[in-house]
Amino acid sequence: MSYLAGRESDDVRPESVGLAWIGSIAAGLAAAFAFLSAVPGLPVDVRWYAPLASAWLDLFIVANSARLVLRGPARPARQRNWRMLVRTLWHSMRRRRSGAIVLVVMRVIPWEPWGIVTCALASVAATASVWQPIAPATLIRAMVSPVPLASNAVVLLTLAFLTLIAERYHDAKADRSAAAASLARLLRVVLLTTLVAAASAAWLLYAGTTPDWLLHASALFSGAIAVELAVRAALLWFAPPARRTGATRVASSAIASIVRWQPSPITALGDALRTQYGIDLRQNWVLQTVVRLLPMAVAAVVVGGWLLTSVSILGPNERAVYERFGKPVAVWQSGPHVGLPWPFGKARPVDNGAVHQLIVSGNADNSSVTGPTVPADGSTPDQLNRLWDIAHPWETTQVIAGASGGQQNFQIVNADVRLDYRVGTADADARAALYRADDLEGMVRSIANREVVHYLASHTLESLLETRQTVMADAVRRAVQQRLDQLGAGVDVLAVVIESIHPPAGAAAAYHGVQAAQVRAQASVAKAQAYAAGELGDAQREALEDVGQAGGRAAETLARAQAQQIEFDADVGASRLGGPAFALEYYLRHLQNGLRHAQLTVIDDRLASGGRATLDLRSYPTGDLAGIQRNK
Incomplete structure (x- = not known):
């Protein structure tokens, strides 16, 4: 060989x-x-x-x-x-x-x-x-x-x-x-x-x-x-x-x-019919006519199909940028349109008001992944659980600045942010979205992710947790829209939805403990302040009451003194004018007032000799005539 x-x-x-x-x-x-x-x-x-x-x-x-x-x-073997x-x-x-x-x-x-x-x-x-x-x-x-x-x-x-x-x-x-x-x-x-x-x-x-x-x-x-x-x-x-x-x-x-060539099914069928039944399809004039006209029919179908590429029918939620010889000349709205056949004319579809949502914290592989659908009476999956101790698949982890004990340090925060956007309704927005960005969704995600990271990095964890999510979402939306407008992307940012901002799931329990301690400390301080305020109020009230009572008593004493002084002055003036009669009347009136509540019996002074009045200061048992009269 x-x-x-x-x-x-x-x-x-x-x-x-x-x-x-x-x-x-x-x-x-x-x-x-x-x-x-x-x-x-x-x-x-x-x-x-x-x-x-x-x-x-x-x-x-x-x-x-x-x-x-x-x-x-083959040659016979030779002896070597x-x-x-x-x-x-x-x-x-x-x-x-x-x-x-x-x-x-x-x-x-x-x-x-x-x-x-x-x-x-x-x-x-x-x-x-x-x-x-x-x-x-x-x-x-x-x-x-x-x-x-x-x-x-x-x-x-x-x-x-x-x-x-x-x-x-x-x-x-x-x-x-x-x-x-x-x-x-x-x-x-x-x-x-x-x-x-x-x-x-x-x-x-x-x-x-x-x-x-x-x-x-x-x-x-x-x-x-x-x-x-x-x-x-x-x-x-x-x-x-x-x-x-x-x-x-x-x-x-x-x-x-x-590895071998398989015969054509049509050829095998023709051979079988010719061999078994003697039918030779090659001599059938109908088939010959079909074979002769088939290339022309195929060519006509191909040409007709090529001419139909010039017709474009856009649905209610569609629009397209029409290119003639590679140059954009118009923006077609919904409905039928006729232009040049391909490749001389081409209609590039563009969204017509469709709202897209992307996960800012995700990437190109999972940005379109949404939460799983569950029945109304089914249990909520862990992916939709918004508690801090549950790890969510669409969250991003960001290292931000923090402070502890008066010293600067770093903190970690997890955020789940969504962004809703659409291509602008103007024709210029449609052209910009089509020609100025090779990957529109990737560009929007990149800008939104950068702005979210910038916002998170400029705040501490405490301020992020205390600030309302609507305020943060509005700030991020304005920043993203401003950047897109600078690039001329033709995109309108409709809303930024912040699903959650919290510490990492692994540190949620520890952070809850720190927060609980802070709440307890603040509650203790507030309780002590309330007790001190109550005690101070009671002391102030009692002091004010004592001052008021002392002032009232002093005023009453002064008023009585003044009244007595006026009455004394009046009596002095009356005694000067009335003479002994006023003195006797004054004496009797005061005697009557002084003896108003005394138990006594007045006896006529004429019963005794000497012309002196006699006061009976003896006490009598209840029921005698003198007692009845006195009680009366």
Whole structure:
């Protein structure tokens, strides 16, 4: 199984020349791909070169095997003189004839089946590098400069096209030659591996990742074919000599036969009808007319569909910016509109008053995630729990300034902030939202997040907890709207909703304890102040009462004194005018007043001698005549 063994030109057939070319090309491409798979630092995914090298090496095995079969029957084993071989090698080495050494070794070694086994093992070994991860430098180079990846994909597609031509050529001869059939199978495997490699390069260029499962599947498929070829060659060596001639010596693979062209269903149906029922659809004039008019109908449908791209129907909640030859010329409102067909005219849709809500504290991956919907009688999920000791998935953690014991320190606060916005209703706002921002939602989120962080960083935790959320939300909304207006984004901020601002969930219990202690301390201080105020009020009241009573008594005493003075002055004046009569009357009146409540009996002074009045100061028991009179 060697191109160096027996190059007699007189018995070489034309088929052998073609197989020699296929084998040479396969061997060269296998060596090139194997070398490229071992070169680090290339700006492409070199791992795909390993299954390509394995597939081309499998094709080389089949092509070389078929070439040896076309050369003639296998020659009987000759007895080798090892001493003469060693002597020849020694003389060649002394004369420095390396080419002669290689030629002698290649002629002496029995290449069948050991050549097939060796090449098969090399094919399996070539797939070892596919299990290594892609180098990060390759991904970086792919993002920086996509030209090498695009060139690699183009080269692989060109190689696939040439492989397809060779496969179609040998598939046409598969019915007459077993070698052509085996080559067609291996060429299909090479074609499939090349197309998958080109698709992987295009995917790496587009998405920045590689489908490793396709790479592994291609390597396993090529390796399985190589193992099958090696096993078949080894079993053929132990087969009887009569069976080691002809087509049995051509290396073939049953695994490679899995990849084959499926016949068209319409062609299979036509063949079945013609074979079983004698109906030849090719002679039906209706079908012939349909086939003849079908290209025109398809072309008319395609042209009509292309012309319909100039018609745009916008719903009630839609509007669009119309571009003519890439230049925006108008803003279409809801309703039907007609312009130029694509790509000369294009309508770019824009929101028409739709309100969007984004989570300021979230990111692009979860900003559209809302709270879960629950039935009316269901339990509230933890995500909607607004208590401080529950961690919410949409909260952001911010380090802010704080103070403790008269010293500056840092505090941590969690905030869940939402922002409602919409594209402005004016035509200029629609153009600005479409052309001035590549990612409108990302821009609004970034500005809102920056303003929220700025607001939180400029306040302490105590002030954030004491300030009303509506006041904070209004301040953040004005700051975001001002920044968007400066950028000319064409966005109206409708509202900023602050769901919660609180310490971290892990520190909620400790913060509650601190707050409770502060409340208790403040309550104690307020209670002591209330008690002191009460005691002071009581003392002031009592003092005022004593002062008032003293003032009242003094005023009464003074008034009585003044009244007595006036009365005395009046009595003095009356005594001067009335004489002894007034004195007697004054005496009797005062005597009467003084004795008003005394128990006494007045006896006529005429009953006794001496002309003196007598006062009876004796007490009598209740019920006598004197007592009755006195009580009266």
